[in-house]
Amino acid sequence: MKADLRIPLAVAAALILAAVVAFGAPHVVGDYFVRILLLIALNSILVLSLSLSNGFTGVFSLGHVGFIGAGAYAAGILSLTVQQKKALLPHLPDLLNWFSLPFLPATLAAGLFAAILAVIVGYPLMRLSGYFVSVATMGFLIIVNVVLINASDFTRGARTFTGVPLATSLPWVLGWLAVTLLVLSRLVYSPFGRRMKAVRDDTIAASAVGISVLRARLVAFVIGAFFAGVGGSLYAHYLGSFSPNTFYFAMTMNLIAMLVLGGMGSLSGAIIGVICVSILSEVLRSVERGFTIGDITVPALFGASQIVLGFLFILIMIFRPKGIMGDRELTFGLSGRSANHNQKEGKDR
Amino acid sequence: MATADPLLRVDNLEVNFGAVRALKGVSLDVREGEVIALVGANGAGKSTTLRSISGLARAKSGTVTFAGTVINKRTAPQIVRLGIAHSPEGRRLFGGLSVAENLRLGACTRSDPDGVARDTEKMFVLFPILRERWKQLAGTLSGGEQQQLALARALMAAPRLLLLDEPSLGVAPLLVRHIFDALAELKRQGMTMLLVEQNIALALELADRAYVLRTGKVALSGIASELRVDDRVAQAYLGAAE
Numbered sequence: 001m002k003a004d005l006r007i008p009l010a011v012a013a014a015l016i017l018a019a020v021v022a023f024g025a026p027h028v029v030g031d032y033f034v035r036i037l038l039l040i041a042l043n044s045i046l047v048l049s050l051s052l053s054n055g056f057t058g059v060f061s062l063g064h065v066g067f068i069g070a071g072a073y074a075a076g077i078l079s080l081t082v083q084q085k086k087a088l089l090p091h092l093p094d095l096l097n098w099f100s101l102p103f104l105p106a107t108l109a110a111g112l113f114a115a116i117l118a119v120i121v122g123y124p125l126m127r128l129s130g131y132f133v134s135v136a137t138m139g140f141l142i143i144v145n146v147v148l149i150n151a152s153d154f155t156r157g158a159r160t161f162t163g164v165p166l167a168t169s170l171p172w173v174l175g176w177l178a179v180t181l182l183v184l185s186r187l188v189y190s191p192f193g194r195r196m197k198a199v200r201d202d203t204i205a206a207s208a209v210g211i212s213v214l215r216a217r218l219v220a221f222v223i224g225a226f227f228a229g230v231g232g233s234l235y236a237h238y239l240g241s242f243s244p245n246t247f248y249f250a251m252t253m254n255l256i257a258m259l260v261l262g263g264m265g266s267l268s269g270a271i272i273g274v275i276c277v278s279i280l281s282e283v284l285r286s287v288e289r290g291f292t293i294g295d296i297t298v299p300a301l302f303g304a305s306q307i308v309l310g311f312l313f314i315l316i317m318i319f320r321p322k323g324i325m326g327d328r329e330l331t332f333g334l335s336g337r338s339a340n341h342n343q344k345e346g347k348d349r
Numbered sequence: 350m351a352t353a354d355p356l357l358r359v360d361n362l363e364v365n366f367g368a369v370r371a372l373k374g375v376s377l378d379v380r381e382g383e384v385i386a387l388v389g390a391n392g393a394g395k396s397t398t399l400r401s402i403s404g405l406a407r408a409k410s411g412t413v414t415f416a417g418t419v420i421n422k423r424t425a426p427q428i429v430r431l432g433i434a435h436s437p438e439g440r441r442l443f444g445g446l447s448v449a450e451n452l453r454l455g456a457c458t459r460s461d462p463d464g465v466a467r468d469t470e471k472m473f474v475l476f477p478i479l480r481e482r483w484k485q486l487a488g489t490l491s492g493g494e495q496q497q498l499a500l501a502r503a504l505m506a507a508p509r510l511l512l513l514d515e516p517s518l519g520v521a522p523l524l525v526r527h528i529f530d531a532l533a534e535l536k537r538q539g540m541t542m543l544l545v546e547q548n549i550a551l552a553l554e555l556a557d558r559a560y561v562l563r564t565g566k567v568a569l570s571g572i573a574s575e576l577r578v579d580d581r582v583a584q585a586y587l588g589a590a591e
Binding site: 197198200202205327 | 434
């Protein structure tokens with residue numbers, strides 16, 4: 001039980017650190033690093049929200065980006081000014097075209113919209129397991145994409161959705177990251193979180209001890225979708241303009257790679273995965289432009305960063321298949337729960 | 350034996366898996382405090398019978414009545430709440446969770462923390478190894494330890510009826526003895542059990558009565574001590590008798 005107290009403590013420490021970074025970083029480092037920091041925090045929110053279903057509940061969703069996209073568009077529509085709506089979305093229904101929401105309410109609304117969507121999608125889909133749920137949720141992603149492209153009264157279709165105020169700043173993102181981390185750590189390390197993990201380990205045993213598998217999965221799916229919607233809004237207010245294909249397979253693969261790399265059953269692992277992939281791709285991107293050390297000149301090799309990254313994923317999956325953290329948490333020595341030798345021997349039938 | 354209504358009555362249960370008729374009209378009853386063995390060859394329908402009682406499998410027809418309530422349309426979690434705990438075949442522990450967490454999950458339908466704490470202590474008496482392994486992941490236990498944990502997890506639901514599927518499977522012989530001693534102790538405490546077991550000698554030693562299943566039907570039933578010396582039991586296994 002003591003471990004339950006340590007996690008909020010670690011989160012609080014991270015919160016203070018985050019606040020210092022949020023307000024201090026722009027004075028110390030340049031815009032480039034602030035931007036990377038912001039993207040790391042933003043992607044952390046997205047990967048954390050993904051970890052709830054894919055990592056902790058064993059529902060390997062490939063449709064998560066659908067909720068991010070839905071949240072981004074919902075927030076974008078809500079926070080355009082009335083004049084922009086008249087110019088860019090002339091056919092928007094009267095219900096939506098007479099007002100404009102500030103950043104925070106628009107973000108909350110985006111989260112709620114994604115969560116409601118997740119209830120509707122999840123109720124039939126969360127009955128499925130294994131590959132079936134992956135394929136079915138991917139179907140959801142494709143439907144979202146097609147709807148975004150064709151509902152042009154709302155989304156400008158395949159054209160770029162633009163004009164969203166650039167409200168996303170480092171303090172905002174770190175603030176939302178702290179909220180996400182706090183809510184998820186409370187959830188994952190609660191009795192309900194234990195049920196989620198039981199469903200992940202063995203659905204038959206879970207229902208045999210009296211857990212409603214559908215409910216556990218649905219709650220994880222919906223809460224994950226809420227934070228995906230929030231992340232989508234932050235993303236929309238960061239980019240300012242985007243199109244339906246911003247929220248499609250490339251982003252799906254990126255988020256899943258980060259999650260798997262960091263460790264599927266670990267909140268800190270999710271963030272570590274994001275940090276590793278983000279920093280590595282930044283470094284590799286500058287390396288591939290070519291460089292000179294002493295007499296040796298390495299020519300530009302565009303695309304090499306993607307290849308190196310790909311190889312790295314293969315190596316990690318071979319030598320550390322459960323990701324960097326597995327299902328342990330990084331709690332700065334506060335809690336020593338070692339859960340890395342999880343070989344699933346209990347399911348030998 | 351009391352002549353009151355049985356705690357569990359299974360009436361003409363039929364279960365299909367696709368085109369395969371797994372159960373072709375199984376009827377049995379279990380009275381309060383009885384230990385009933387369900388024996389038979391592989392594929393006779395023993396596990397299917399347990400699974401359709403606990404709601405893990407759906408019956409095509411027939412009824413399951415538990416303590417006066419028809420339960421065969423209920424979901425597995427509802428059935429656990431009514432008082433039937435199922436320790437499924439192959440143990441099916443939550444391998445990524447600790448022994449402690451597995452036991453807590455066994456009690457997840459209960460809302461009496463004091464009772465849960467008391468029952469946890471009881472489990473330590475019945476299966477002392479669990480106290481030693483408390484923080485260890487269930488997936489890292491030996492076969493026998495896992496089986497003890499699976500039994501304890503089912504008992505943590507404080508059931509009125511315990512369904513046991515193959516408690517000796519994949520367990521070292523010495524530990525099989527130990528597990529059956531624990532089951533005998535549970536029987537002495539008055540626990541009602543329906544036991545599926547390949548090891549027919551052990552099963553009939555523990556049980557009061559037994560049903561012999563053969564290709565989805567009850568081939569034979571009776572007092573366990575009489576069935577132990579009945580040739581027809583062996584014939585049901587070998588498929589010689591009809």
